[in-house]
Amino acid sequence: MILMEDIIREGHPTLRMRSEEVTFPLTAEDKQLASDLLEYVMNSQDDDIAEKYELRAGIGLAAPQVNHPKRMFALHIEQEKDKDISLVAINPRIVSHSVEKTYLSTGEGCLSVDREVEGYVPRYSRITIKAFDAEGNEFKKRLKGLPAIAFQHELDHLNGIMFYDHIDPKAPYKEISDALPYEGE
Numbered sequence: 001m002i003l004m005e006d007i008i009r010e011g012h013p014t015l016r017m018r019s020e021e022v023t024f025p026l027t028a029e030d031k032q033l034a035s036d037l038l039e040y041v042m043n044s045q046d047d048d049i050a051e052k053y054e055l056r057a058g059i060g061l062a063a064p065q066v067n068h069p070k071r072m073f074a075l076h077i078e079q080e081k082d083k084d085i086s087l088v089a090i091n092p093r094i095v096s097h098s099v100e101k102t103y104l105s106t107g108e109g110c111l112s113v114d115r116e117v118e119g120y121v122p123r124y125s126r127i128t129i130k131a132f133d134a135e136g137n138e139f140k141k142r143l144k145g146l147p148a149i150a151f152q153h154e155l156d157h158l159n160g161i162m163f164y165d166h167i168d169p170k171a172p173y174k175e176i177s178d179a180l181p182y183e184g185e
Contacts, residue, residue: 015064098124
């Protein structure tokens with residue numbers, strides 16, 4: 001089980017590395033890693049488990065954040081209106097995206113960042129993605145809103161990019177052209 005002490009923090013060199021493609025079939029170690037990443041985000045959203053193990057809540061966790069520079073991450077997002085998203089994405093990529101952008105009006109956070117970072121992080125409003133599951137099956141999804149934002153945040157981790165790299169340091173709350181804020185459900 002992944003705990004907070006297993007998650008590396010900003011400044012660690014692995015967070016700035018471009019992760020390696022994962023080969024199939026997955027090794028037992030990679031299958032376990034995929035399972036552990038998803039288990040963490042699910043457990044972190046369960047109040048009782050999160051309190052018991054002192055887990056910070058998160059909706060996504062990438063392999064580099066637990067010091068495994070592999071192209072793999074997990075997302076778990078429960079939504080009121082849309083279908084819940086719960087997946088492991090291996091060798092993920094964005095195959096198309098909207099011109100329109102969005103951003104979280106409250107800013108983004110990260111399990112590898114222990115401080116508040118203010119500012120808007122521009123993201124594509126809608127994306128079409130392709131990835132593989134732990135069994136090696138390719139899947140394609142269209143994402144919008146919070147799932148699209150979270151997918152792009154985690155994909156950045158696989159490329160050594162931190163969310164705050166996208167924030168304008170001189171004007172963190174500068175209006176983003178062609179963007180509407182994502183306010184949630």
